[in-house]
Amino acid sequence: MKYNNDQVRRRDRLLTEARAREIVYEAEYAVLSMIDEDGMPYAIPVNHVWDCSSCIYVHCAPEGTKLKAIAKHPNVCLCIVGEVNLLPSKFTTEYESVVIRGLAKVGLNEEERMRALRLLINKLSPEFKQLGEKYAQASFHRTEIIKIEVSEFSGKCKTVHKTN
Template identity: 60%
Template structure:
């Protein structure tokens, strides 16, 4: 996965690669964007980064998202970090990362279970034992999508003396 900030229009708002990786590791949610038969389709998702070049998301085993990805696997994932509206300054402070890559489905059962454990570690770390039992019990009702990213970039806006 290559960090490519040269294509970001606002070069004055670049987020350093270390900050982008931090947001990728700890961001709470992202918006997965894809192409469906009806046109563009974006949906908020929980995700977990594998520490390398992929993220996993979970979903129901059927639906519009899976239909779209089966035909058009190219996707982007926009992760939104800290956001702070500054009404008196008519602006917003923010940080975000956008990743581009390909969605993969029909993963092995071993990879799917590993992805569920990664999600539990991230989203419910104090409930790992119960989460593992829940994951095994609901395994047949869950689809896991792996998104292999090729490039990503990050932006951040901070306003001096905003406090």
């Protein structure tokens, strides 16, 4: 995964690569954005898991808008939000965010699909691994996995300095 902040306008708000990777790894959900089959923008929240290399996995039903969109336009964007702190009296928000760009693929072999499901279980339900394994096996036939091969990612944050 290439960390590339060249397109971030506010150079004073760059997130370190190390923190960006933590957010990708730890965040519980992201917003997957794509172009639907009619050429319109389409974004939807998803659970994701990073393989700690160059791929992000997302699970979904074996049919639907996401899969139709990816079949026609496989380039996608994933936005992940880290820490957020609303500051109403200052009319601003402190935040961290990571934007990932990549190529989405479906139709993975059974071994990779099951590996992705296990990664999701380990991330989102670590205290229920045995039960998660049974559930994954039982629902495997009605689960699709989207693999996002990450081309690059960037990170941005805003911190408000406290004044006395």
